[in-house]
Structure formats: structure tokens, C-alpha cells
Amino acid sequence: MTELPFARPENFEHCVACATPGEAHWFVFRGDQLLVEMGPLEVPSDDLRVRARPAWARLPLQKSHDWLAGKALRTLYLGVLNGTQCWAAELPKEAEPPAGMSWEGLRTLFTVLDDAHFALAGRAVQLVDWDRTHQFCGRCGARTEPHPEERVRVCPGCKLSAYPRVAPAVMALVWRGSEILLARSPHFPPGMYSALAGFVEPGESLEQCVEREVGEEVGVRVRNIRYFASQSWPFPHSLMIAFVCDWESGEIRPQEGEIEAANWFKVLQLPKLPSRISIARRLIDAVSAEMRGEKPQ
Numbered sequence: 347m348t349e350l351p352f353a354r355p356e357n358f359e360h361c362v363a364c365a366t367p368g369e370a371h372w373f374v375f376r377g378d379q380l381l382v383e384m385g386p387l388e389v390p391s392d393d394l395r396v397r398a399r400p401a402w403a404r405l406p407l408q409k410s411h412d413w414l415a416g417k418a419l420r421t422l423y424l425g426v427l428n429g430t431q432c433w434a435a436e437l438p439k440e441a442e443p444p445a446g447m448s449w450e451g452l453r454t455l456f457t458v459l460d461d462a463h464f465a466l467a468g469r470a471v472q473l474v475d476w477d478r479t480h481q482f483c484g485r486c487g488a489r490t491e492p493h494p495e496e497r498v499r500v501c502p503g504c505k506l507s508a509y510p511r512v513a514p515a516v517m518a519l520v521w522r523g524s525e526i527l528l529a530r531s532p533h534f535p536p537g538m539y540s541a542l543a544g545f546v547e548p549g550e551s552l553e554q555c556v557e558r559e560v561g562e563e564v565g566v567r568v569r570n571i572r573y574f575a576s577q578s579w580p581f582p583h584s585l586m587i588a589f590v591c592d593w594e595s596g597e598i599r600p601q602e603g604e605i606e607a608a609n610w611f612k613v614l615q616l617p618k619l620p621s622r623i624s625i626a627r628r629l630i631d632a633v634s635a636e637m638r639g640e641k642p643q
């Protein structure tokens with residue numbers, strides 16, 4: 347199986363400190379928008395949330411470490427990709443892009459930006475968000491400090507450590523005979539369906555989470571839960587862990603407020619699906635191919 351989007355690139359070495367800042371790829375964010383040089387928005391998109399993709403896009407590669415001229419709210423060293431330094435930074439909400447550059451969302455840049463750069467952008471946006479939201483200690487309120495060797499902010503007063511957050515969430519594709527169960531949440535683009543998903547609660551295993559989420563969202567009991575794959579998901583800081591499971595009993599009863607519609611779909615008559623950016627699509631495509639008797643890709 348080829349790597350899913352946002353997987354750590356080959357030839358990337360994660361580091362926290364840099365002795366001699368030099369020429370670097372820069373992952374500069376304004377909120378969740380990335381600073382890129384890019385062509386016109388004219389390429390059709392497979393993502394119902396994205397109107398069009400740019401013809402091309404690339405990250406700024408800068409020789410001078412001070413190219414943002416002191417405007418950055420924060421600057422984080424990410425590490426080294428193929429021998430080139432990678433830095434992340436955040437500019438204020440109202441910041442105009444430097445000449446020849448634009449702000450663009452990650453979903454729009456999928457398949458356009460270099461794959462390794464796209465993956466590191468997903469990492470960078472999470473680290474910038476973590477740094478922004480952990481400036482003060484959650485226990486005593488004192489200002490935290492970055493640790494010189496580890497990706498953690500530490501409270502000098504009470505020593506509480508704040509590591510980057512990753513929120514595990516399961517995704518479940520329920521299989522019954524020649525059909526799969528797909529559902530839509532009220533915030534999905536019109537017509538789009540996907541597999542069920544939900545966050546893991548403290549005190550439950552991933553398998554228990556699958557059983558609970560499927561039960562809560564559509565009122566169906568499942569068995570034979572099989573691991574499929576996992577994906578880092580930077581919207582805003584999840585780890586998606588996907589499973590396939592078999593229907594055991596129960597008819598679909600969509601959970602009010604959470605599930606707008608849910609149905610059994612034949613694999614030859616699937617509705618609009620999520621973009622290939624997400625593990626949801628990989629999961630649905632893989633199971634559909636298996637049900638059609640095709641070899642997995």
C-alpha cells in the first residue's frame with residue numbers, strides 16, 4: 347500500500363534545535379493557511395470542499411533566516427528534509443503575503459505541492475497550533491518555556507510538561523453482504539457520504555470505540571473488527587485509525603444532530619465520496635475493490 351497523505355516523508359529527520367540556521371524550506375501559516383508561490387486556480391479538484399486547485403505550487407525556499415523580518419509570532423525548527431532545513435512560522439491573522447506569494451488551505455494544495463512538503467505542512471500546522479495554545483501552564487498559569495532538546499513546553503514553576511496533542515479517532519466501515527454502510531454528518535458538502543468516525547474516549551480500546559461509535563451513530567451492532575490502516579490528520583490534530591467490521595444486528599437509526607442520513611450502499615452504486623486526501627476514501631475504495639473481487643492495489 348502506498349503511503350497515505352501526511353505520512354512522515356522518507357529522508358526526513360525530526361529535530362528540535364538548530365545550531366546554525368541556513369537556507370530552508372519555510373512552512374509559514376496564517377491561521378490554517380499556508381504561504382506558497384502558486385499558479386492560477388484552474389485544476390479540477392476531487393475534493394467537494396475545494397473549488398479548484400492551482401496549476402502549480404511550491405514552498406518558499408529562503409537563504410536568509412530573517413526573511414520574515416521579525417514579523418513572525420513564533421518560529422519552530424522542524425528538522426531536515428534531504429539535507430535542507432525545514433522551519434515553521436506563524437504570521438498574524440491580518441498579515442499580507444509577501445510579493446509573489448499567496449495564502450492557501452492545505453486541502454487546496456493536495457496533489458499540487460510536492461508530496462513530502464505537503465506531509466510536512468500537515469506536521470507544521472499542528473506544531474504551530476500546539477505552540478500557540480500552550481504558552482501558559484494549564485495547572486498554575488505561569489508562562490511555559492520550550493525544552494531545548496525535546497518537542498515539549500515546560501512550566502518553570504510547577505514543571506508540568508505540555509507535549510503536542512494528538513487526538514485518536516476511529517473510522518469504521520461496516521460491511522453487510524454486498525453493501526457497505528455510509529453516512530453523512532450535517533457539515534459534509536451536499537451529497538457526500540463517508541464511513542463512520544468518532545473520537546476515542548479515555549478508558550476504552552480502539553475496538554470498543556468502534557463498537558460504541560457505530561452503536562451511537564447508526565444503532566447497529568458490529569463484530570469481527572479488523573484493523574485497516576492509520577493516518578495523521580491535521581484538521582486540527584487527529585490520528586485516524588481505520589477499521590473494517592461486519593454487521594451483526596440492528597437496522598439503521600441515525601443519531602439526531604450527528605448523522606443527517608445513513609444508508610446501505612451497493613459498491614457499484616456509491617454516492618459522492620471524500621477526497622483521496624483522507625483515509626476514508628482509501629478505506630472505502632479498498633473494501634469496494636475487495637467486494638467486487640478485484641485485487642487490492
Ligand SMILES: [Zn+2]
Pocket residue numbers: 483484485486487488501502503504505506
Ligand atoms: Zn505550572
